[in-house]
Amino acid sequence: MRPVKAATLSTATPRNAGYQIITTRYADIVTNLPAPFSLAAAPSGTGSTLTWPATAGSTYSVFGSDDVAGPYTRLMFGLNFLGATGTFAETPAAPTRFYRVTSP
Numbered sequence: 001m002r003p004v005k006a007a008t009l010s011t012a013t014p015r016n017a018g019y020q021i022i023t024t025r026y027a028d029i030v031t032n033l034p035a036p037f038s039l040a041a042a043p044s045g046t047g048s049t050l051t052w053p054a055t056a057g058s059t060y061s062v063f064g065s066d067d068v069a070g071p072y073t074r075l076m077f078g079l080n081f082l083g084a085t086g087t088f089a090e091t092p093a094a095p096t097r098f099y100r101v102t103s104p
Contacts, residue, residue, distance in 0.1 A: 039101050047091030052101055054086035062088045063100040072100055 039052045064070035076088060079099065086101070101102040 037101075039099060041099060044089060045091065047089055048097060048099075050088045050090075050099055050101065052086045052087075054081040054084060056082070056104075058103045060086055060101055060103045063102070064090065065098045065100075066094050066096060068098045072098075 035055075037053050039050060041048050041050050043049075052060075054060070058080075059077075060081075061077040062075045062079070064075045066074040075090060079086060079088065081087075088101075089096070
């Protein structure tokens with residue numbers, strides 16, 4: 001049996017400038033962004049229904065504001081769709097409401 005050498009610490013300067021990337025979920029890695037899309041809003045009862053073209057494998061978040069300049073509040077996140085259309089309904093909606101849908 002050969003003796004085991006003690007490990008020595010490297011004195012080399014790290015090249016990462018002190019930054020470290022820790023990936024916690026595969027969904028956090030964006031390899032291909034979906035193409036820009038148009039959002040359609042329609043009144044639905046006492047609320048609003050949003051529709052947009054969805055891409056399989058993409059995750060969407062919906063934001064809303066009472067002012068076009070914001071601030072926008074996240075209404076829903078982590079939306080995934082199997083079909084080619086994404087939908088979101090908000091009930092009741094404010095008399096004037098502005099929306100943003102983002103991916104990821």
